Amino acid sequence: MEYISAELTKIVANTKKYTTVLFGGSGTAVVESVISSVVPYNKTVLIVNNGAYGKRMCQIADAYDMNYIEFKSSPIKPINLKKLKKVIKENNNISHLAVIHNETTTGLLNNLDDLGQIAKKYNLKFIVDAMSSYVAIPIDMKKQNIHYLLASSNKNIQGMAGIGFVIANKKYLKKLEDIKPRNFYLDLFAQYESFIKSHQMRFTPPVQTLYALKQAIIETKKEGVKNRYKRYSKSWKTLTNFLKKNNLKYLVDDRYHSKIITSIFIPNGIDFNNMHDYFYKKDFTIYPGKVEKFNTFRIANIGQIDYKDMKKFIKLFKKYLDQI
Ligand SMILES: Cc1ncc(COP(=O)(O)O)c(C=O)c1O
Numbered sequence: 054m055e056y057i058s059a060e061l062t063k064i065v066a067n068t069k070k071y072t073t074v075l076f077g078g079s080g081t082a083v084v085e086s087v088i089s090s091v092v093p094y095n096k097t098v099l100i101v102n103n104g105a106y107g108k109r110m111c112q113i114a115d116a117y118d119m120n121y122i123e124f125k126s127s128p129i130k131p132i133n134l135k136k137l138k139k140v141i142k143e144n145n146n147i148s149h150l151a152v153i154h155n156e157t158t159t160g161l162l163n164n165l166d167d168l169g170q171i172a173k174k175y176n177l178k179f180i181v182d183a184m185s186s187y188v189a190i191p192i193d194m195k196k197q198n199i200h201y202l203l204a205s206s207n208k209n210i211q212g213m214a215g216i217g218f219v220i221a222n223k224k225y226l227k228k229l230e231d232i233k234p235r236n237f238y239l240d241l242f243a244q245y246e247s248f249i250k251s252h253q254m255r256f257t258p259p260v261q262t263l264y265a266l267k268q269a270i271i272e273t274k275k276e277g278v279k280n281r282y283k284r285y286s287k288s289w290k291t292l293t294n295f296l297k298k299n300n301l302k303y304l305v306d307d308r309y310h311s312k313i314i315t316s317i318f319i320p321n322g323i324d325f326n327n328m329h330d331y332f333y334k335k336d337f338t339i340y341p342g343k344v345e346k347f348n349t350f351r352i353a354n355i356g357q358i359d360y361k362d363m364k365k366f367i368k369l370f371k372k373y374l375d376q377i
Contacts, residue, residue, distance in 0.1 A: 055252055057263060060270045061210075062220055064278060065187070065202060066194040072226070074219045074245045077259045080184045080205035081109065082239060083217035087180055087201050088113045088151065090241035091225075093232055096148035097122060099140065099177070101168075104128050104158035105343050106182060110151050117235050122147065128159050128344050129304050134167055141175045150177045155186040155311040158343040159304050162190070162311040169198035178225065184208060185313055188273060189282045189355065200225055206262060209281065209313075209355055212269035215262035221245075286312045288354035288363040295367040299374070304349060314353045316342055322377055325350055331373055337366050 058073040065071075076082050088110055092098045098119065100110045103126040114121035124140055126132045132152075141147055150172045152163050165181060172179035178200040183192060187204035188211075194202055201221045207214035219241060229242035238256070247255040273281065289312040296303055296317060304316040319325060325341060328350070332339050342349030354363060 054248075054254065054258065054263060057266055057270065058218075058248070060274075061204075061218060064273075065192045065220060070222055070224070071194060071220060072223050072245070074221065074226070074241060074248060075254055075258075076217045076219075076239070076244060077215065077254060077256065077262075078217045078239075079214060080182075080203070080208075080217050083203045083205070083219050084110060084182055084184075085113050085236075086217075086239035086241050086244070087203060087219055088119070089117050089235040089239060090229055090232065091178065091180070091201060092119060092149050095146075096120065097144060097146045098149040098151055098180075099124060099137075099144075099147045101126055101132060101137070101150075101152040101163070103132065103161060103163070104153060104156035106153045106156060106158065106184070110153075110182070119235075120146070128156065129161060129306075131309055132163060132168070134171065138171060138175075141171070141177070147175070147177060149180055151180040152182070154181050154183040154192070155190065155313055157185040157314055159316045160311050160314045161305045162186070162309055165192065165197045165199065169196075173198045185355075186311060188278055189285055189313060190311065191278070191282075194220065194222075206266045206269070209285075210266070210269050210273060211356060213262045213265040215259040216266055282312075284359050285354055287360045288358065289313070289315065291360040291363040292352060292354065292367065295370070299371070304344070304347060313355055314340075314351055316344065316347070316349045316351050319348045319350055320374070320377075328373060332366075332369065335369055337369065 059068050061073040062068045062071050098121045100121055101124045102108050111123045155162050179198055180201045181199050182203050184204050185208050188209035203219055206212040206216035226245045234240040244255050302318045329339055340351040
């Protein structure tokens with residue numbers, strides 16, 4: 054567990070100042086842990102909602118009856134930073150800014166450089182859900198002024214599901230002692246403190262998932278994060294070149310795209326379930342869309358696949374479209 058904690062930290066920060074706190078649980082567990090553990094009772098967290106996962110942060114804050122402000126933003130366009138700054142200036146009680154890095158709903162990539170600068174300017178702690186960007190898109194916690202970075206064992210790190218983790222500055226983790234826990238299992242300070250004392254998770258760890266994560270880290274180091282993102286990007290380019298050539302539209306403009314998951318408009322006359330079952334029988338799984346007002350489906354290009362697999366998929370996609 055110490056190896057895992059140190060190696061996960063090294064990908065985005067210096068282990069002298071930052072550390073990784075591990076939890077048994079899916080990604081949402083650590084989002085809930087951070088939202089519920091780091092915001093003082095008399096303070097407000099500003100949450101950017103530009104997709105299902107931003108909305109989920111609001112639902113968590115709601116469940117704990119916390120003070121929060123929901124900043125609603127387009128699911129397909131960059132955040133209006135002027136408007137965001139206006140909200141911060143008008144509410145002097147805000148202490149934390151929370152955003153999703155890659156909104157997995159659409160593939161929209163929020164700009165951490167800009168948002169981190171805003172957090173710095175207004176003296177806010179910056180919470181980033183990097184569930185589907187960590188270990189692909191470069192992140193530098195110090196440079197980007199990120200205080201809490203959240204991810205899980207089963208996305209770009211390519212391990213098994215079951216572990217969520219929080220990478221944070223030790224100085225700020227220590228200060229969390231002053232905030233009365235709002236829950237028990239997800240208490241971030243207690244989990245951090247326990248790890249320092251016992252070098253273990255506070256409660257029964259998902260041992261088999263930890264072994265898989267250790268192996269996933271070894272494989273990540275072998276490939277290198279840069280090369281991994283290059284591989285993902287090549288698969289994405291293969292897919293989007295095909296879409297462009299065939300006049301199929303996708304939700305997010307290339308300039309703001311994470312190149313990790315793509316939300317594609319379902320062409321007229323096509324039923325999602327029918328298309329899903331057709332691909333599924335041929336060993337490909339497509340995902341339903343997650344933005345209510347657009348009729349879309351999603352293709353992810355992460356994991357141990359490359360552009361050759363994507364080529365096989367698009368060949369099949371073409372065949373499916375031609376028979377409709
Ligand atoms: C950005 C983001 N946040 C949170 C989650 C929730 O993670 P989990 O389903 O592991 O709880 C996901 C899952 O896809 C995600 O993409």
